[in-house]
Amino acid sequence: MRRHVVTLNAGSSSIKFALYAAEDEEASPLALGLAEMMGEERRIRVRDNSGATLYDDAWSQTDGAAFHEEALRRILSWQDEAFPSATIDAVGHRVVHGGVHYDAPVIITGEVIDRLEKLVPLAPLHEPHNIAGIKAAREAWPESIQVACFDTAFHRSHPFVNDVFALPRRFYAEGVRRYGFHGLSYEYVSTKLREVSPSHAEGRVVVAHLGNGASMCAIRNGRSVASSMGFTALDGLPMGTRCGQLDPGVVLYLMQEKKLGAEEISNLLYKESGLKGLSGISHDMRELEASNAAEAREAIDYFVFRIRRELGGLAAVLQGIDAIVFCGGIGENAWRVRERVLEGMEWLGVELDRQANEQRKEVISSAKSSVRVFVIPTNEEQIIARHALQLAGARADALA
Numbered sequence: 001m002r003r004h005v006v007t008l009n010a011g012s013s014s015i016k017f018a019l020y021a022a023e024d025e026e027a028s029p030l031a032l033g034l035a036e037m038m039g040e041e042r043r044i045r046v047r048d049n050s051g052a053t054l055y056d057d058a059w060s061q062t063d064g065a066a067f068h069e070e071a072l073r074r075i076l077s078w079q080d081e082a083f084p085s086a087t088i089d090a091v092g093h094r095v096v097h098g099g100v101h102y103d104a105p106v107i108i109t110g111e112v113i114d115r116l117e118k119l120v121p122l123a124p125l126h127e128p129h130n131i132a133g134i135k136a137a138r139e140a141w142p143e144s145i146q147v148a149c150f151d152t153a154f155h156r157s158h159p160f161v162n163d164v165f166a167l168p169r170r171f172y173a174e175g176v177r178r179y180g181f182h183g184l185s186y187e188y189v190s191t192k193l194r195e196v197s198p199s200h201a202e203g204r205v206v207v208a209h210l211g212n213g214a215s216m217c218a219i220r221n222g223r224s225v226a227s228s229m230g231f232t233a234l235d236g237l238p239m240g241t242r243c244g245q246l247d248p249g250v251v252l253y254l255m256q257e258k259k260l261g262a263e264e265i266s267n268l269l270y271k272e273s274g275l276k277g278l279s280g281i282s283h284d285m286r287e288l289e290a291s292n293a294a295e296a297r298e299a300i301d302y303f304v305f306r307i308r309r310e311l312g313g314l315a316a317v318l319q320g321i322d323a324i325v326f327c328g329g330i331g332e333n334a335w336r337v338r339e340r341v342l343e344g345m346e347w348l349g350v351e352l353d354r355q356a357n358e359q360r361k362e363v364i365s366s367a368k369s370s371v372r373v374f375v376i377p378t379n380e381e382q383i384i385a386r387h388a389l390q391l392a393g394a395r396a397d398a399l400a
Contacts, residue, residue: 004030004086005392006079006144007384008072008137009094010129013037013212013240013283015071018381019083027385030083035071038284042067044074054082068129072136080140090145091137092388094184094380096126096233098150100175105153105387107395108134108146116148122179122232125242125270145395147388154183155217155224162226162317178235180217180227182209184380189327190222191383192376196362200372203322206314208307209378210337211328212240212283216307218314226317228310234269237306240283243273244306275299285330285337304340311341315348321371324350327378335360342373 002021009016014036020027031054033046046055055078059070093108097119106112113134120127138146155178163177186207194201205219214237218226228236238244246269254260260268276283278299281291285303288296315321326338335357342352349370357364365373 003089003389003392004083005090005092005385005388006088006137006141007092007094007381007388008133009380009384010068010072010133011126011213013067015068015075015129015133016381017075017079018385019079019086020385021086022089022385022389027382027389029381030086031079032381033075035067035075037061037067039282042071044071044078046078068132072133076136076140088141088144090147090388090392091141092147092149092384093130093134093137094151094384095130095134095148096151096181097123097179098148098152099179100177102148102150103153103156105147105149105391107391108138108148112148123181124266126233145388145392147384147391149184149384149387151181151183152179154187155180155227157223158225158227165231176231178227178230180215180224181229181233182213182215182217183224184383185209185327185378186217186219186224188379188383189325189376190219192379193323193325193374194222196374196376197323197372200323200374204318204320205323205325206311206318206321207325207327208311208331208341209328210237210307210326210331210334213242214239214244214303214307214328214330216310216314218317220318226314228314237310238278238303239274241271241274241276243269243277275303278302285334289334289336300337304337307337307341308345311345311348321348323372323374325374325376327376332375332377333360338364338375 002023005020005022005027007018014034017033018029019031020029029049031046031048033044035044040061041058043058047053057074095116099119101115116127116131134146164172189207202221206216207219208216213233216228217224234242236244251265254265274283275288279288279295281293281296282288288300330337339357342350350373351366351369353364353366360375363374
């Protein structure tokens with residue numbers, strides 16, 4: 001019997017969503033959509049599995065409603081009109097932070113929502129939007145099973161040394177630890193790499209998820225052993241508007257000398273820093289690469305430098321690298337960034353095939369390279385749909 005599942009993936013500046021038709025646990029997309037902010041413009045585009053446009057809608061920031069709220073309203077309204085006969089068996093949600101409680105997808109209950117709301121301070125750019133999506137979907141499809149899929153779950157296999165901060169031990173017991181994020185992306189890429197090249201998937205892999213949110217992960221035989229992100233999604237690489245790694249003394253300075261309060265500091269670190277703060281132009285890599293401003297070049301220089309530095313550190317954690325994978329909006333599309341990251345990395349065993357890289361081939365390393373370099377478009381929605389169907393099926397079997 002054919003079932004339908006919806007996925008909602010609310011990021012800091014976008015919402016990805018999809019409608020899948022499924023038999024057993026295999027899901028095929030009927031509609032794939034993206035709502036995003038581009039400067040002053042807000043836009044929703046939906047396509048079918050062949051790439052044909054099903055829906056294209058734009059509105060201005062001045063229309064009043066907050067982006068995520070308005071985008072969700074338009075998405076749900078369009079889907080109800082476009083697929084009125086689709087019975088939604090399950091709705092899968094990307095939830096950025098699962099804290100210490102969740103190391104696997106769960107069926108959402110009131111208790112789960114209460115726990116997620118307590119985690120908002122750890123992921124203020126994402127968790128509120130994740131929760132808003134859950135509440136909107138529960139209202140739209142009250143009979144459907146709602147499933148939370150956590151970005152932190154993939155990293156719960158970290159060894160202690162990659163999970164802890166050098167703080168008094170009681171803080172670790174309370175949950176102050178390195179959670180890591182982008183886990184759904186890493187899970188999908190690891191699964192896809194196993195299909196593309198099983199021998200590399202079983203080895204030592206560094207995945208660079210580069211987008212408006214950016215992180216890197218060391219993976220051994222499909223399991224996360226280290227991540228560039230830590231307690232929150234601020235740590236590690238610089239991002240679109242987030243600062244990345246920062247000396248905590250800077251925060252003390254901002255408090256003591258600049259007299260900034262917690263809310264002001266949070267806004268600075270989450271929304272005014274990263275590529276946007278360094279360039280003074282934009283958080284969008286496409287705009288920065290098109291700019292002739294020195295500040296744009298310097299922002300990209302710093303972004304590349306931190307990726308290269310993290311790559312060396314993760315290579316040390318793994319005691320060598322068998323494969324590197326680029327994914328995410330920048331990782332998949334910005335070939336110049338990939339080229340600069342890998343330039344001069346022969347010491348690590350990497351030799352780039354420049355033509356393959358510019359042409360966005362799946363493998364962009366040369367035949368002589370001892371480290372295979374892949375570009376694998378991530379698909380968090382596919383993983384979310386798979387988990388939602390699995391839990392919905394398990395619930396149905398339990399009730400049968």
